[in-house]
Amino acid sequence: MRAGLRVGIVGATGAVGQELMRILPSRGWSVAELRLMASPASAGRRLRFGDEELVVEAAEPQRLSGLDVIFFSAGASVSRELAPEAVRRGAVVIDNSSAFRMEPDVPLVVPEVNMQDARAHRGIVANPNCSTIIMAVALWPLHRAARIRRIVVSTYQAVSGAGARAMAELLAQVDAERRGEPYEPAILPYAAGARHYPIAFNVIPQVDRFDQGGYTKEEWKMVHETRKIFHEPELAVTATTVRVPVLRSHSESINVELARPVDVDEARALLREAPGVEVVDDPDRQLYPMPRDWSGRDTVAVGRIRADYSCPTALNLWVVGDQIRKGAALNAVQIAEGLFA
Amino acid sequence: MRAGLRVGIVGATGAVGQELMRILPSRGWSVAELRLMASPASAGRRLRFGDEELVVEAAEPQRLSGLDVIFFSAGASVSRELAPEAVRRGAVVIDNSSAFRMEPDVPLVVPEVNMQDARAHRGIVANPNCSTIIMAVALWPLHRAARIRRIVVSTYQAVSGAGARAMAELLAQVDAERRGEPYEPAILPYAAGARHYPIAFNVIPQVDRFDQGGYTKEEWKMVHETRKIFHEPELAVTATTVRVPVLRSHSESINVELARPVDVDEARALLREAPGVEVVDDPDRQLYPMPRDWSGRDTVAVGRIRADYSCPTALNLWVVGDQIRKGAALNAVQIAEGLFA
Numbered sequence: 192m193r194a195g196l197r198v199g200i201v202g203a204t205g206a207v208g209q210e211l212m213r214i215l216p217s218r219g220w221s222v223a224e225l226r227l228m229a230s231p232a233s234a235g236r237r238l239r240f241g242d243e244e245l246v247v248e249a250a251e252p253q254r255l256s257g258l259d260v261i262f263f264s265a266g267a268s269v270s271r272e273l274a275p276e277a278v279r280r281g282a283v284v285i286d287n288s289s290a291f292r293m294e295p296d297v298p299l300v301v302p303e304v305n306m307q308d309a310r311a312h313r314g315i316v317a318n319p320n321c322s323t324i325i326m327a328v329a330l331w332p333l334h335r336a337a338r339i340r341r342i343v344v345s346t347y348q349a350v351s352g353a354g355a356r357a358m359a360e361l362l363a364q365v366d367a368e369r370r371g372e373p374y375e376p377a378i379l380p381y382a383a384g385a386r387h388y389p390i391a392f393n394v395i396p397q398v399d400r401f402d403q404g405g406y407t408k409e410e411w412k413m414v415h416e417t418r419k420i421f422h423e424p425e426l427a428v429t430a431t432t433v434r435v436p437v438l439r440s441h442s443e444s445i446n447v448e449l450a451r452p453v454d455v456d457e458a459r460a461l462l463r464e465a466p467g468v469e470v471v472d473d474p475d476r477q478l479y480p481m482p483r484d485w486s487g488r489d490t491v492a493v494g495r496i497r498a499d500y501s502c503p504t505a506l507n508l509w510v511v512g513d514q515i516r517k518g519a520a521l522n523a524v525q526i527a528e529g530l531f532a
Numbered sequence: 533m534r535a536g537l538r539v540g541i542v543g544a545t546g547a548v549g550q551e552l553m554r555i556l557p558s559r560g561w562s563v564a565e566l567r568l569m570a571s572p573a574s575a576g577r578r579l580r581f582g583d584e585e586l587v588v589e590a591a592e593p594q595r596l597s598g599l600d601v602i603f604f605s606a607g608a609s610v611s612r613e614l615a616p617e618a619v620r621r622g623a624v625v626i627d628n629s630s631a632f633r634m635e636p637d638v639p640l641v642v643p644e645v646n647m648q649d650a651r652a653h654r655g656i657v658a659n660p661n662c663s664t665i666i667m668a669v670a671l672w673p674l675h676r677a678a679r680i681r682r683i684v685v686s687t688y689q690a691v692s693g694a695g696a697r698a699m700a701e702l703l704a705q706v707d708a709e710r711r712g713e714p715y716e717p718a719i720l721p722y723a724a725g726a727r728h729y730p731i732a733f734n735v736i737p738q739v740d741r742f743d744q745g746g747y748t749k750e751e752w753k754m755v756h757e758t759r760k761i762f763h764e765p766e767l768a769v770t771a772t773t774v775r776v777p778v779l780r781s782h783s784e785s786i787n788v789e790l791a792r793p794v795d796v797d798e799a800r801a802l803l804r805e806a807p808g809v810e811v812v813d814d815p816d817r818q819l820y821p822m823p824r825d826w827s828g829r830d831t832v833a834v835g836r837i838r839a840d841y842s843c844p845t846a847l848n849l850w851v852v853g854d855q856i857r858k859g860a861a862l863n864a865v866q867i868a869e870g871l872f873a
Contacts, residue, residue: 341842345686345785347735347774365706386818392779393824394688396836396850401815405796405838414841427842431785431850433688436777438733444686444772446787455746474742477727483734495737497746500755501682501768509737509772 195223196531199258199282201250201273202265203227204236206355207287210520211262216241218524228254229265252276260527263287264519278314283530285316285523289408292317292416299419302525303467304331309526316526319420320412321518322346322398322432322441327420328491328517329510330447332465333458334421338450340504341427344413347435347442348398349482350390352514353379357390358438364391365436379434390436398432407432440482441514448505458496458506467517472496480511488513489521536564537872540599540623542591542614543606544568545577547696548628551861552603557582559865569595570606593617601868604628605860619655624871626657626864630749633658633757640760643866644808645672650867657867660761661753662859663687663739663773663782668761669832669858670851671788673806674799675762679791681845682768685754688776688783689739690823691731693855694720698731702777705732720775731777739773748773781823782855789846799837799847808858813837821852829854830862 198215202208208229215222225240228250236247248254250269255261255277263270263277263286270290277284291297298308299317301324309316319327326344333339350357360378367374368391376387380397388395398409413430417423435442453461462470471480472494480492495509512518539556543549549570556563566581569591577588589595591610596602596618604611604618604627611631618625632638639649640658642665650657660668667685674680691698701719708715709732717728721738729736739750754771758764776783794802803811812821813835821833832853840846853859 343684343787343840343842347688347776362710366710369703369707369710380818384818388822389824392777393822394776394778394783395822396783396785396820397818401818404841405815405836429787429840429842429846429848431787431836431848433783433785435688435735436733437735442735442737442774444737444774444785446684446770446772474746477721477725477738477742479737481729481734481736483730495746495772499684499770500745501684501770505770507770507772 196220196259197224197257198222199226199228199255199261201228201261201263201269203238203247204229204233205264206351206515207264207519210515211264211524212238212240214520214524226254226258255282256280258282260285260531262523274315283312283316284314285318285526287318287519287523289320289412291315292319293419299416300526301327301420301522302529303328303465304420305422306529309529318519318523318526319416320409321352321514322348322409322443323413323416323420324518324522325441325491325510325512325514326413326443326445327417328467328512329462329493329508330445331421332461332468333447333449333453336461337453339426339447340450341448342417342429343446344430345444346398346430346432347437348432349437349439349441349514350379350434351439352398352441353381356382361390361436361438364389368392390434392436395434396431398434437482439486439513439515440511441518442482443510445508445510446499446505447508448502450504452504453506455496455498462493467491468493470494479509482511485511486513487516489517491517537561537600538565538598539563540567540569540596540602542569542602542604542610544579544588545570545574546605547692547856548605548860551856552605552865553579553581555861555865559869567595567599596623597621599623601626601872603864615656624653624657625655626659626867628659628860628864630661630753632656633660634760640757641867642668642761642863643870644669644806645761646763647870650870659860659864659867660757661750662693662855663689663750663784664754664757664761665859665863666782666832666851666853666855667754667784667786668758669808669853670803670834670849671786672762673802673809674788674790674794677802678794680767680788681791682789683758683770684787685771686785687739687771687773688778689773690778690780690782690855691720691775692780693739693782694722694775697723699779702731702779705730709733731775733777736775737772739775778823780827780854780856781852782859783823784851786849786851787840787846788849789843791845793845794847796837796839803834808832809834811835820850823852826852827854828857830858832858
């Protein structure tokens with residue numbers, strides 16, 4: 192990594208911002224400056240970065256000057272307002288929000304798949320949705336070898352995908368339930384929604400708000416973002432996204448139909464060689480990835496690789512990834528490393 | 533229901549046996565005799581049935597005489613040993629284990645689908661696997677109207693499917709986790725397995741032991757039993773079965789490809805008219821079934837009914853059912869009602 196970059200983080204106090212601050216030194220970034228920004232409510236907070244203590248500033252246009260790269264992770268409206276200001280002031284923006292992902296002139300990048308797209312940026316590179324990143328890393332090696340015809344995915348998503356408040360809600364609900372006390376849910380499936388449901392000892396088949404055709408925004412992201420990342424505008428993808436009472440790391444049950452038969456041995460070999468993928472797949476020893484094991488890991492894990500006997504060119508996969516790390520912060524850092532290497 | 537039947541329950545102290553004892557009076561059964569049987573370790577226990585207190589006896593061949601119908605729910609080896617003895621002594625056996633399900637001369641019955649098969653029994657009628665019953669009730673109306681070509685299903689299964697000990701394990705693990713204490717899992721994914729994994733704040737992509745082709749027995753049951761119940765020996769079905777930290781009721785994300793296009797309105801209408809099905813599907817009001825809501829209910833709930841834009845004749849469904857009730861005890865009682873009506 193090139194030393195001496197001047198780095199900004201907008202949304203430094205959030206889960207992804209905090210993860211960025213852990214990842215940068217662990218990957219050998221020696222920054223010339225790290226400027227932490229967040230909402231005015233968080234301004235003045237002190238955060239530890241290596242041996243230093245840094246003060247969080249309110250994110251404002253003039254504070255975006257004099258930086259080489261700024262990671263945005265404070266929601267789509269903040270990105271829409273401030274990312275263009277940052278670009279105007281000379282920074283490259285790696286945006287973790289959904290604000291620009293589908294803009295035709297904004298690259299949407301998973302480094303293991305399409306790092307070359309990032310190099311054509313006009314100031315902003317978009318980081319995909321977490322569930323999409325995890326699926327894209329696992330499926331790209333199969334797509335390259337045998338062209339994907341169709342993807343049917345069902346997700347098992349951790350509550351931390353809905354923010355720190357959703358994690359706190361799960362734990363508080365579990366505690367209340369065990370004490371036999373009532374608990375009024377207020378965050379999931381999404382904080383701004385009209386109805387909230389318990390997640391403790393439950394699953395909620397809704398992630399984010401509903402959109403066209405009875406699909407949620409999360410489900411549409413998995414369709415449209417995968418198409419853009421893979422440069423396959425017609426790729427057939429259908430998704431059902433579900434919240435489960437897991438604190439961290441998303442799991443995905445993926446059925447993938449290919450243009451030619453790929454047997455389990457070939458699929459395992461392709462995945463073992465693929466960057467960013469780890470194969471954890473040994474039924475005889477009951478080995479497969481699980482979200483508790485995979486939290487804090489950089490790779491996307493693939494297991495339960497099986498021939499789908501209902502379709503001669505299809506496979507079933509079970510994919511797990513840390514959605515805060517590879518699904519967000521790490522992917523953003525990898526994009527920056529690719530641009531500034 | 534015909535009054536005056538002499539009824540036996542083998543496995544009376546288990547979750548399904550207990551549920552049977554709640555269901556019988558609630559459906560107006562007035563039994564002439566109820567004989568409760570279980571393993572020798574449970575013999576002598578007293579169980580309440582309505583106003584009476586009944587003593588559990590050890591299940592032995594001679595205790596199977598003089599009964600009209602015996603519900604077996606004590607595992608496949610007990611059924612294999614004692615069900616033929618019960619038939620020899622004149623009883624009809626409704627067997628909840630996997631012992632006889634795939635025997636060609638034993639009907640495998642979901643009353644909403646193939647009650648006529650039960651009437652051809654030779655003494656034993658098999659109750660299907662819980663995940664299979666829930667899926668079959670939801671998909672049969674679509675199959676009748678538009679013939680199913682292929683099913684891709686991913687499950688979200690409650691721990692009670694692995695017995696009362698698995699429920700206790702989830703709760704004890706959650707408590708230990710919240711106190712910051714270690715907990716050594718000993719039951720899930722299955723008690724006899726070489727490895728056990730935590731289920732608290734985790735998902736385990738294994739239900740039952742592994743079998744051919746990297747599939748678990750639970751996954752194969754969903755394939756083979758659905759084919760037998762539907763009388764479609766070639767039906768294309770592929771399943772991924774997953775345990776989630778839910779106490780009761782299974783959920784299933786089902787992608788179903790039909791022989792002709794069925795739009796969402798037609799699918800909802802077909803399902804609304806179907807026996808045993810309840811449609812809970814209103815995205816505008818965030819309404820869909822969830823396992824916490826559905827525990828203790830008799831129907832199978834279907835929601836999130838969507839056109840699958842990746843395939844012109846496919847639909848996505850989210851299906852929830854109480855796997856102890858409709859997935860086991862209630863289904864068995866319905867079979868008996870059909871036979872003795």
